[in-house]
Amino acid sequence: MKPNKPDNCDTCGREVKLTFHHLVPKKLHKKRRTILRYPDVDLNHHGIWVCKDCHKKIHRLFSHDELSETYNTVEKLKEHETFAKFLKWVSKQDKRVK
16 A cells, blocks of 8 residues: 655655655566565555655656665665755745746
């Protein structure tokens, strides 16, 4: 089951419309290496709720393989220097940015 949808983005904390981000991209769910790496995880529901701005930035910064292998938790995403700088900036914005 997907985590409950919060009021605020799991990454920037803003209260805006949220989308579900799969921490392991859906494109990789049926790959052998993914199945072996995450044998006990329901990958369809393994994710976080993020705003469209953060979701877009995540997919611009990281490849599917990087997301699956390295940036597969909200903490690891927030530790990435470039994404952390983006979060600091976007968290101060009142509405969606383009």
